[in-house]
Amino acid sequence: MTKPVRAAQKKQTLDFDAYLKERAKLVEKNLSKFIDKIPNAPKILTDAMDYSLQAGGKRVRPILAMATAEAFGKKAADVMPAACALEMLHTYSLIHDDLPCMDNDDLRRGKPTNHKVFGEDLALLAGDALLTYVFEVFAQNGKIKTIGAENTLNALQNFAHRAGASGMVGGQTSDVYAEGMGTQDAASIRAEKIKKVSKKLADKSLRYFLLPPTVQETTPEAVLLYIHANKTGALIRASVETGALLAGAKGADLKHIQKYADCIGLVFQIVDDILDVTASAKQLGKSNSDTQNGKLTFVSLFGLEGSRKHAQLLIAKAQKALDSLKNVKRKNLAPLYAMAEFFKTRTY
Amino acid sequence: MTKPVRAAQKKQTLDFDAYLKERAKLVEKNLSKFIDKIPNAPKILTDAMDYSLQAGGKRVRPILAMATAEAFGKKAADVMPAACALEMLHTYSLIHDDLPCMDNDDLRRGKPTNHKVFGEDLALLAGDALLTYVFEVFAQNGKIKTIGAENTLNALQNFAHRAGASGMVGGQTSDVYAEGMGTQDAASIRAEKIKKVSKKLADKSLRYFLLPPTVQETTPEAVLLYIHANKTGALIRASVETGALLAGAKGADLKHIQKYADCIGLVFQIVDDILDVTASAKQLGKSNSDTQNGKLTFVSLFGLEGSRKHAQLLIAKAQKALDSLKNVKRKNLAPLYAMAEFFKTRTY
Numbered sequence: 200m201t202k203p204v205r206a207a208q209k210k211q212t213l214d215f216d217a218y219l220k221e222r223a224k225l226v227e228k229n230l231s232k233f234i235d236k237i238p239n240a241p242k243i244l245t246d247a248m249d250y251s252l253q254a255g256g257k258r259v260r261p262i263l264a265m266a267t268a269e270a271f272g273k274k275a276a277d278v279m280p281a282a283c284a285l286e287m288l289h290t291y292s293l294i295h296d297d298l299p300c301m302d303n304d305d306l307r308r309g310k311p312t313n314h315k316v317f318g319e320d321l322a323l324l325a326g327d328a329l330l331t332y333v334f335e336v337f338a339q340n341g342k343i344k345t346i347g348a349e350n351t352l353n354a355l356q357n358f359a360h361r362a363g364a365s366g367m368v369g370g371q372t373s374d375v376y377a378e379g380m381g382t383q384d385a386a387s388i389r390a391e392k393i394k395k396v397s398k399k400l401a402d403k404s405l406r407y408f409l410l411p412p413t414v415q416e417t418t419p420e421a422v423l424l425y426i427h428a429n430k431t432g433a434l435i436r437a438s439v440e441t442g443a444l445l446a447g448a449k450g451a452d453l454k455h456i457q458k459y460a461d462c463i464g465l466v467f468q469i470v471d472d473i474l475d476v477t478a479s480a481k482q483l484g485k486s487n488s489d490t491q492n493g494k495l496t497f498v499s500l501f502g503l504e505g506s507r508k509h510a511q512l513l514i515a516k517a518q519k520a521l522d523s524l525k526n527v528k529r530k531n532l533a534p535l536y537a538m539a540e541f542f543k544t545r546t547y
Numbered sequence: 548m549t550k551p552v553r554a555a556q557k558k559q560t561l562d563f564d565a566y567l568k569e570r571a572k573l574v575e576k577n578l579s580k581f582i583d584k585i586p587n588a589p590k591i592l593t594d595a596m597d598y599s600l601q602a603g604g605k606r607v608r609p610i611l612a613m614a615t616a617e618a619f620g621k622k623a624a625d626v627m628p629a630a631c632a633l634e635m636l637h638t639y640s641l642i643h644d645d646l647p648c649m650d651n652d653d654l655r656r657g658k659p660t661n662h663k664v665f666g667e668d669l670a671l672l673a674g675d676a677l678l679t680y681v682f683e684v685f686a687q688n689g690k691i692k693t694i695g696a697e698n699t700l701n702a703l704q705n706f707a708h709r710a711g712a713s714g715m716v717g718g719q720t721s722d723v724y725a726e727g728m729g730t731q732d733a734a735s736i737r738a739e740k741i742k743k744v745s746k747k748l749a750d751k752s753l754r755y756f757l758l759p760p761t762v763q764e765t766t767p768e769a770v771l772l773y774i775h776a777n778k779t780g781a782l783i784r785a786s787v788e789t790g791a792l793l794a795g796a797k798g799a800d801l802k803h804i805q806k807y808a809d810c811i812g813l814v815f816q817i818v819d820d821i822l823d824v825t826a827s828a829k830q831l832g833k834s835n836s837d838t839q840n841g842k843l844t845f846v847s848l849f850g851l852e853g854s855r856k857h858a859q860l861l862i863a864k865a866q867k868a869l870d871s872l873k874n875v876k877r878k879n880l881a882p883l884y885a886m887a888e889f890f891k892t893r894t895y
Contacts, residue, residue: 239777240712242755243748244720248712295675300648300667311745318743319648320723323671324716327643327678331711334682338704341697348696349689355703356686363679364588364596368672372592375668395666397659400591407590429587 215537222265223258225275229283233336240328247317247325248332251290255308257547259467259538260285260438266534267442267456270527277345278445281354284337285438288362291329292434294322296371334359346445354444361437369411370429374494376408377422381499388493423495431471432464439463448526455523459535462517466542469510472496473503478546514543563885570613571606573623577631581684588676595665595673596680599638603656605895607815607886608633608786614882615790615804618875625693626793629702632685633786636710639677640782642670644719682707694793702792709785717759718777722842724756725770729847736841771843779819780812787811796874803871807883810865814890817858820844821851826894862891 234249261282265275275282297304297312299319304312314322337358341351360366379388393401393408400407405417410425439460443453476498497506517539521532582597609630613623623630645652645660647667652660662670685706689699708714727736741749741756748755753765758773787808791801824846845854865887869880 237712238761239714239759240717241720241724241757242760243724243744243751244712244717246748292675295671298648298671300646300671316745317748318740321720321744323643323646323648324720324723326675327640328712328716328720330675330678331707331716335704335707335711338700338707341700341704348700352686352689352696352700352703355700356683356689359679359683359686363683364585364592364676366587368676368679369588369592372589372669372672372676375672376589376591392666396591396669397664400665403591410589411587412590413586 213533213537215534215541218534218537219257219262219541222262222275226258226261226283226286227253229279230286233280233283233287233332237332243317243321244325244328247313247321248329250316251294251307251313251325252287252329254310256286256289257545258286259542260289260434262534263435263438263460263538264442264445266531266538267439268446269442269531270456270524270535271443271446271448271452272528272531273345273446277343278340278442280340280343281337281351281358281441281445284333285358285434285441287329287333287336288358289434291326291333292367292371294326294329298322301375340445350445350447354441357444358437358441361433361440366429366433366437367431370426370431370433373409373422373426374430377426377495379493380419380422380495381493419495419500423497423500426495427465427468427497428461431468432461435464435467436460452524452526455520458520459517459539462513462520463539463542466510466513466517466539469497469506469513470542470545472498473506473510474546476503510543514539561881561885563882563889566882566885567605567610567889570610570623574606574609574631574634575601577627578634581628581631581635581680585680591665591669592673592676595661595669596677598664599642599655599661599673600635600677602658604634604637605893606634607890608637608782610882611783611786611808611886612790612793614879614886615787616794617790617879618804618872618883619791619794619796619800620876620879621693621794625691626688626790628688628691629685629699629706629789629793632681633706633782633789635677635681635684636706637782639674639681640715640719642674642677646670649723688793698793698795702789705792706785706789709781709788714777714781714785715779718774718779718781721757721770721774722778725774725843727841728767728770728843729841732841767843767848771845771848774843775813775816775845776809779816780809783812783815784808800872800874803868806868807865807887810861810868811887811890814858814861814865814887817845817854817861818890818893820846821854821858822894824851858891862887 230252231249234245234252237245264278264282264285268278269275293307294313296302297307298314305315306312313325317325334355337355338351340346341348362368376389376392378392406412406414409422410417414421414425436457439456443456448456475496497509501509518536521535524532578600579597582593582600585593612626612630612633616626617623641655642661644650645655646662653663654660661673665673682703685703686699688694689696710716724737724740726740754760754762757770758765762769762773784805787804791804796804823844845857849857866884869883872880
């Protein structure tokens with residue numbers, strides 16, 4: 200069992216903070232290029248798209264896709280269109296999530312939210328335009344010869360699956376109706392929510408609003424796990440998978456890297472829940488709205504210590520999954536090990 | 548010049564009403580199948596998606612895609628996933644367009660709009676989920692051997708281009724700010740709209756809100772043409788192009804079929820404007836909101852007669868474009884000729 204040691208050695212040679220900064224810059228340069236290339240649109244629309252794309256963020260999704268592609272022997276540039284598409288998808292989801300009919304947030308990453316600047320109608324359309332552009336840009340990856348049409352289409356289909364009803368949007372739906380489940384007023388908050396739907400729906404079971412029909416239990420734990428695995432986890436998972444699928448990863452290696460992705464995706468959200476309690480609004484660049492809104496979170500269910508322990512366990516699993524990879528460039532795995540550590544220890 | 552005659556003969560042998568009904572049924576059966584296949588989503592979300600997908604409509608977009616693919620020698624079934632994706636995209640755009648922050652419509656096709664049944668938040672998410680599923684489903688077309696990954700990716704990229712900022716969403720953006728341009732109160736209505744955006748944007752030129760920077764004139768005619776070519780036209784065009792590109796159409800034939808698509812797309816919208824004035828809300832299954840909202844329409848600019856004449860001219864051009872096609876199964880062109888006629892004469 201020398202692999203973990205080898206991995207630890209690799210980590211020492213990588214200045215991960217510098218790596219993250221350099222990669223984020225690279226992504227931002229390419230995001231700008233993609234926006235500049237949009238023809239035939241009113242300027243207010245491309246400005247609204249650009250405003251939220253350039254509003255900062257860690258760019259972990261595209262960075263994960265590039266790092267995974269490199270682990271499987273491709274260059275970062277080989278997957279740049281798809282990597283940028285991942286960030287655009289994340290950005291559209293933030294714009295729509297901040298809208299008055301959703302979280303009604305005024306601040307995102309320390310700046311006014313999209314609808315505060317451009318109006319609700321344009322924020323809706325900017326989100327729609329980004330979500331559509333996501334797939335136009337992703338498809339361009341097929342023109343890169345080292346990747347090709349087949350791997351691109353395969354990766355695109357998987358990515359759309361994770362981003363839609365079966366993944367991110369499914370998680371967001373559950374999150375809407377789970378509001379208040381972290382408080383004593385759960386029943387009355389949900390009753391208020393359900394008043395907004397037609398009478399025919401109002402007497403449906405909890406599962407109808409919160410969980411897929413296939414999930415057996417409707418406990419708060421089951422709801423929380425579904426939301427976290429999907430609302431945030433699905434896109435983190437898709438980022439890693441996109442890099443792997445574009446690079447042509449298959450079989451056991453694909454399974455291992457998916458395991459890694461699953462674990463770090465959940466850690467990312469657990470740490471988000473922890474930070475919502477422990478960090479200031481200034482550090483987060485947004486209000487601590489989850490706690491204020493009585494949302495169901497890891498911390499509200501398992502406490503701070505329990506959440507931290509769970510994150511620790513998941514990181515160990517993620518690193519073990521990396522250890523198990525076979526047909527990879529092992530020297531290129533350092534950023535993936537480091538990313539797992541970063542997800543656990545980040546303070547913003 | 549025997550071709551137009553041949554075409555006219557073909558038209559006589561086709562019962563187009565029955566054809567439309569049969570094809571619409573086929574599309575609806577497949578749409579249901581695609582929705583049933585969505586795993587891992589709360590039922591309220593897939594119900595909300597399904598509600599608007601099954602709310603009727605003529606299904607002209609998928610029917611156009613199938614008919615075009617058949618003209619270029621493929622079978623309707625060869626392009627079914629992409630055809631269904633076109634209808635899903637159209638449906639998401641209606642759901643979002645009806646939202647309170649957009650047109651705020653209560654009725655669509657004679658039924659309560661999505662947000663009236665499921666609430667604003669779920670309607671937003673159902674639209675997002677549909678728009679994402681569009682590309683997952685479209686990508687599946689690559690698995691059909693007669694089409695393959697390369698043609699699918701090519702068609703998908705073009706389709707996303709037409710549906711996004713450079714096409715449909717660009718047109719919708721302009722439409723938001725063009726509200727009132729059909730009335731005497733244009734200036735004050737626009738001033739109200741612009742109050743909703745941040746002060747920095749409020750003193751931008753008309754073009755910033757209404758037209759791409761590349762368009763030279765900012766006359767009402769230029770705005771109307773931009774909106775019509777994009778808000779509705781782009782997706783009609785994309786429907787025809789999708790059928791053609793999936794079937795591998797190239798060169799002059801691709802240009803001719805695009806010309807056809809451009810013409811009928813514009814006719815479709817001109818007739819929409821005419822019906823908004825001449826048909827009852829009951830016939831339309833929605834309120835005559837364009838006229839009531841003082842929207843810029845073909846009728847408000849060119850009058851009823853002028854609009855009808857323009858539609859007539861465009862149909863002649865569309866049919867001439869079909870006459871010019873070379874590498875096609877001419878006997879399969881009948882539905883495309885008939886569709887042009889239908890677009891001009893439809894009463895709903």
